[in-house]
Amino acid sequence: MADHGGNKAIFAALGANLGIAILKFGAFLLTKSSSMLAESIHSVADTGNQVLLLIGGKASKKKADDEHQFGHGQNRYIYAFLVSIVMFSLGGLFSLYEGWEKWHEPHGIDSWAWVPIVVLVGSILLEGRSFLVANKEAQSTRGKRSWIGYLRAAKSPELPVVMLEDAAAVTGLVLALIGVVMTVVTGDGRWDAAGSGAIGVLLVVVAIFLAVEIKSLLVGESASAETDRRIREAIDTQRGIGLIHLKTMHLGPDELLVAAKISVQKADVSAEQLVDAINATEARIRDAVSQARMVYIEPDIYRDDYESTTGAPAQEEED
Incomplete structure (x- = not known):
């Protein structure tokens, strides 16, 4: 509001x-x-x-x-x-x-x-x-x-x-x-x-x-279910990018902290391509949710036990 x-x-x-x-x-x-x-x-x-x-x-x-x-x-x-x-x-x-x-x-x-x-x-x-x-x-x-x-x-x-x-x-x-x-x-x-x-x-x-x-x-409350859904969809939109897990927290009514771990399918992806993919993902999240003032994304290489989590919480894996 x-x-x-x-x-x-x-x-x-x-x-x-x-x-x-x-x-x-x-x-x-x-x-x-x-x-x-x-x-x-x-x-x-x-x-x-x-x-x-x-x-x-x-x-x-x-x-x-x-x-x-x-x-x-x-x-x-x-x-x-x-x-x-x-x-x-x-x-x-x-x-x-x-x-x-x-x-x-x-x-x-x-x-x-x-x-x-x-x-x-x-x-x-x-x-x-x-x-x-x-x-x-x-x-x-x-x-x-x-x-x-x-x-x-x-x-x-x-x-x-x-x-x-x-x-x-x-x-x-x-x-x-x-x-x-x-x-x-x-x-x-x-x-x-x-x-x-x-x-x-x-x-x-x-x-x-x-x-x-x-x-x-x-x-520290997480984002609403609707906001969470929009963030997940924004991440999963890009081909070759999958969501491993997502955490959100309101730093204020209009300030949302978004921390996501994503999987990248190609193991031979260059550093420049990885940075471009991360920046594009951040931009889509901010376009989908204006409250997402702080977005932190951790990349990982895709493995068979990683599945897209659009619409549901993912299994969490911490490094």
Whole structure:
């Protein structure tokens, strides 16, 4: 997915969360609602998360140097992982603590009861708009996959992170609205506390899901099945060249490391012919997969136990 699309969704979420956080804090100061405080902290955490994503995107664009010879693309994964930590601690755990405390010392909403309801309804509309922006940007890359499949397969973290945050925000706002309305209707502050607790559980679950997926990217995920297929086809296209084995790893969302061992059929091939064959193979890989920024090819002489591996992983032989 393009950085432009991810940044558009980030800025939309940043503006929405910043404005909403101010309104929620105002409503909390007037009503002392536990759900409003939990939602206020939630919006502050989300605002900080958008800033982290923007910092990660900028840091990833630094040029490779002697200390980081493969570049800085993984900064986008690192900062996205920090987002999950902030969501878990500042958002989820704080909301759970606030809900637990107010459950044991409940109090109703005696004054300005209409303020949190108006703020929450308005916040739902604003967060919903932010979610729709992220959803629109993601449609071009989601294809026919389910949303869960898309979130788990995505190599760029920004849009999935924003979509999860916005979805959690809208759901959390609905939970807070239920808690506030029931508190106003019944006069029982435990409804407000329950709303805060439910928001905490929601944020913890989303944060854990996000952390697991980003951790996988940090460790180093291989290319998608479709990208792997295109690379294999690009190698096997040239006559006299066969693929022995292939390894890929994302150095960043838009940077793919490709390491391949190929077989050359003629034992008497000259060094010049071998170099030409390797260069042609590299060019075809880059034409087939624009993300293949770094391609390393090791040649070997064809033997009967080497078979073309188009469409399936090869038996691996290491020298």
